[in-house]
Amino acid sequence: MLRTLGIVQASVGSPAALRKLRRSLGGQSVLGWVVRRVTDAARVDGVIVLVGDSDDHRAILHLVPLDVPIFACPAGDPTERFLRALEKYPAESVVRVQADNFFVDPTLIDRLVCAAESEPCRDAGGAARRGRKARPLGAADSAPRYDYASYASRDGTPAILSSVGIYAEWFRVESLRRAARVVRDPMDRQLVTRPLYADRERFRPLFLQAPEEIDRDDVRLLVEAEEDWDHAETIVEALGPERLEWQRIARLLDHHPELRRRMAALNQTCRAG
DSSP: OEEEEEEEEOOOOSHHHHHHHHOEETTEEHHHHHHHHHHTOTTOOEEEEEEESSHHHHTTGGGSOTTSOEEEEOSSOHHHHHHHHHHHSOEEEEEEEETTOTTOOHHHHHHHHHHHTTOOOTTGGGTTTTTOOOOOTTOOSSOOOOSEEEEEOTTSSBGGGSSOOOOOEEEEHHHHHHHHHHOOOHHHHHHSSHHHHHOTTTOOEEEEEOOTTTOSTTOOOOOOSHHHHHHHHHHHHHHOTTOOOHHHHHHHHHTOHHHHHHHHHHHHHHHHO
């Protein structure tokens, strides 16, 4: 049994979402790049890709690096697919990453796992290098055992719901099994982790503060609209595909106010829509 398994969730349903995973940025498909970013996380002991079992899903399998296992689940909601995958690939905890989060950051994954497991992580996210202690929001000196961990935006909402698009989630496998037994809302089963961070009576979530340099209304790193692709290509061309750490992206955006303005406008449009 692995201690921490990374699961890249590519079991998306719509043809448009699958086409997005096939698109190329920096000379590599979005799916292939995201898988590699997760394998770069030092605190993840293994990585699998979770897909459906349709013809459309089989058409993206060649994008997965050959050394990364693929689990194709023929039926069920996303929560059931996760649990079936974990029967074949047992683990104590999971790092979940959406397959279209092109800018997911391995250092933020490592910081997350360290905090969730209540262990020191000196290199996580660059915090120690800048002399700032990476500390969970509201954490006591003797940290409890958490069911779920991720990042929080400055307004306190889960950062995975924001448009920044660089974050992963961590959860205990037993906690997901417990949630699956009690959840009745179909939407909760579709969103997999929502009960773990929203149901505070049953589960204990941990939220780390998102880096303030990139936790802004004028930052958008999700790759959804066509304009997002233009912005992503601008970032990749400026920094290079192997130098996409969140700190470098933040510095780049600081020097490109027009790009931040367009991102802010797109964020406002998406929120209004």
